[in-house]
Ligand SMILES: Nc1ccn([C@@H]2O[C@H](COP(=O)(O)OP(=O)(O)OP(=O)(O)O)[C@@H](O)[C@H]2O)c(=O)n1
């Protein structure tokens with residue numbers, strides 16, 4: 001297929017690119033990890049996006065994945081993209097996202113420029129779809145309709161559903177955290193639409209759109225929550241095609257449950273009643289002594305660096321909390337322990353590439369191994385006993401790091417031992433972890 005090239009009148013090949021924004025933190029889902037990694041029916045949310053793309057009869061010439069910036073999330077999700085590329089032959093390029101959705105879209109557009117810099121892609125003849133990874137179950141018909149409308153000449157196309165609730169506008173000045181708000185009016189809903197993704201545009205329009213936002217005040221630019229709004233602001237006509245109830249944005253825990261229910265219902269292999277999957281529980285311990293005062297060492301514990309405190313001895317960084325978590329994961333999956341996978345005496349003996357790996361890196365690798373053995377990871381809980389460091393103020397930070405490494409929630413607690421034993425005397429730290437996994 002070809003379309004007239006901009007200004008030349010000569011035909012140039014029509015191209016299609018898809019930008020999947022998957023860099024969001026998933027705060028409202030509350031799973032302690034970027035949303036695209038959260039498991040839906042046993043696989044990361046982003047994997048379901050690729051399932052739908054695999055069904056497309058009108059394929060893309062390139063897919064740009066915009067991913068969370070932390071190494072573990074980026075590596076895991078990038079691997080999904082590479083798997084899709086290997087299966088379909090569609091080039092997939094990953095790039096780190098921004099602090100906001102629009103920043104991530106911009107990063108995706110920049111990556112698209114880089115990816116096709118040496119190819120004969122004409123901005124006027126290229127259709128770019130921008131899609132939320134969070135709308136993972138969007139059926140292929142929605143993609144197809146958006147592509148078809150753009151390729152038929154509409155510069156900006158969004159899928160949307162009619163609004164089914166009665167909509168009220170409230171007074172904007174309600175005090176924050178007020179228990180009640182004041183209704184100003186009921187908005188007639190017949191002409192209202194709830195907008196979804198993928199949203200489709202000519203690449204040329206998107207290039208102009210992001211130039212348009214560059215000149216805006218930050219607040220005004222932040223208020224533009226999707227790319228179609230930028231087109232509207234530029235006076236470009238935006239067209240609507242039929243969206244789908246399945247294209248709902250997985251935002252809250254109940255959205256995830258609805259998506260699980262849909263997949264269970266839709267899959268002929270799945271029984272219509274929820275299947276009971278018995279979890280497997282594992283346990284792991286680790287002990288490290290504090291290094292003698294005359295041998296200064298950095299303290300790394302629970303994936304964090306603790307400045308001004310003497311570190312723990314050990315072949316690695318001595319992160320007893322992360323190591324206990326590794327053993328709990330291996331134990332839950334019944335696949336041995338830290339020694340089996342990383343070397344019995346010296347971490348890295350068995351796998352030289354892991355020499356010097358931090359506790360968090362080993363934990364990410366342990367999670368990868370357990371998943372490769374066919375397990376999903378439910379959660380971990382770990383407690384350490386020690387007089388120092390004072391843990392409470394950094395709990396959330398540590399849970400974020402270790403949950404990110406595992407790709408599942410990790411709850412961390414700490415206690416002292418009432419002055420008893422080696423932990424009570426401040427000679428070392430003991431950590432005990434439990435893990436829950438389930439066979440996929
Ligand atoms: N900095 C960001 C923020 C959001 N997104 C993406 O934009 C889409 C819509 O965002 P939303 O569903 O609100 O995701 P989160 O930002 O992850 O959710 P929350 O606000 O609950 O953290 C998602 O696919 C998300 O990954 C992104 O790529 N980069």
Ligand SMILES: C[C@](O)(CO)[C@H](O)COP(=O)(O)O
Pocket residue numbers: 101132194195196197225226227249
């Ligand atoms: C693009 C979008 O999904 C269309 O409904 C929506 O605007 C994204 O909003 P968010 O607040 O960034 O999730």
